[in-house]
Amino acid sequence: MSDKRSHTDKVLEATYSSSAAALSQIAASWHRSIMKHGLTPDEHRAPERITQSELDERRKVLDKFLMVAAPRLDSLFSLVGQSGCAVLLTDADGVVLDQRMAEADAPTFEAWGLWAGTDWSEEREGTNGIGTCLTERRRVIIHQGEHFHARNTNMSCIDAPIYGADGRIVAALDVSSARADQTEAFNRLIGAQVAQTARAIEEANFRAAYTSARIIVAECDDAEAASLLAVDDDDLVIGATREARRTFNLAGTGPLTALPAADILGREDGPTGFERAERAAVIRALARADGNVSQAARQLGIGRATLYRRMKRLGLDES
The missing domain is CATH 3.30.450.40 (GAF domain)
Structure with missing residues (x-):
């Protein structure tokens, strides 16, 4: 029996099995390929x-x-x-x-x-x-x-x-x-x-889609997913990645209704607290800029004076 014939038989056997598709994701896909899309393996x-x-x-x-x-x-x-x-x-x-x-x-x-x-x-x-x-x-x-x-x-x-x-x-x-x-x-x-x-x-x-917004990196359970929030100058969340949408119970797809960042992230202590997330974002920007406040402000998409005010509110100094 040729390898090709053997593969075809294997696919057909799994497709028409009463249990294979339920037990194997590959078999489930084979089943879709034949039964839903009308394809044949050979x-x-x-x-x-x-x-x-x-x-x-x-x-x-x-x-x-x-x-x-x-x-x-x-x-x-x-x-x-x-x-x-x-x-x-x-x-x-x-x-x-x-x-x-x-x-x-x-x-x-x-x-x-x-x-x-x-x-x-x-x-x-x-x-x-x-x-x-x-x-x-x-x-x-x-x-x-x-x-x-x-x-x-x-x-x-x-x-x-x-x-x-x-x-x-x-x-x-x-x-x-x-x-x-x-x-x-x-x-x-x-x-x-x-x-x-x-x-x-x-x-x-x-x-790139939110170049004028401040980007907050939020914690999430999936280390391989990007969990980002885009926050405007009024501290309103105007954008979120798929993982952030899932984490914070936001609309799964499409434009977001602008909401205060504090309402989404909360101001309580903990891994998703707004103050902690904002403080971490500012510290990261300052670290990347080697302490240069003007450069860090550009990274965050805000003015130098605005960053100074936020640093003061967060208890951060230039050192």
Whole structure:
């Protein structure tokens, strides 16, 4: 029996099992691929690729986001590129918008469809790193034979979702490997770096969306999530990342109704106290500026005099 036939049988068996989908997230995705999206694991068609004009239009919509993400994609690729991995960034539909890969590996990735303009939604490609990450709204590792299509079982894909400033998923960050000897243990190491980079992009994109606001870093349970609040000059919270929205019971998506920061964070002592959060933000800015108040004020997006008043209220001096 061929490997391809064996994989197809495995997918079909799990899909029509009465319990497999309930016990395994991979089997649940296989089940969606067949029963919801009407796909078959042994089909031969190549991944769908949109036209260059359509790709240009999608990139234009996310132009600012792509600019923020680019240097962080470069950094991630510098860590994983020499091991035969490609770094891909998609939009919320699973269409690849940007990529990083070694020149020697490019023909392999292009042949597999891991290329700008290709649609890797779960609706189109079944279980895969990009599509399943976006569908299940979580970090995933799809290792070789866990892919739905038999033609994709030579690759390993490690993904994390990226949420926009409005709390909605804006992209998926993917690292895909062309190595046949890629191990699951190595995938987990890459997964940690992918999650960290996704958080860095999410945080930088949020800050770019609120350049005139003061950004407060709030504590949260998830160390790999960006929990940020944007506060205006009147101490009203005007923006929050997805994790901050969850932590403080704010609207999950869309614009926020401006609320006093004190009402959201509280002024009681404790890990989410407003005074503690604001004090920590000011101390971090001063530390980054090596004690230069003017520079710290610029980092916080407020005037020098305003920062002095807040330092006095918080019991901080220039030392």
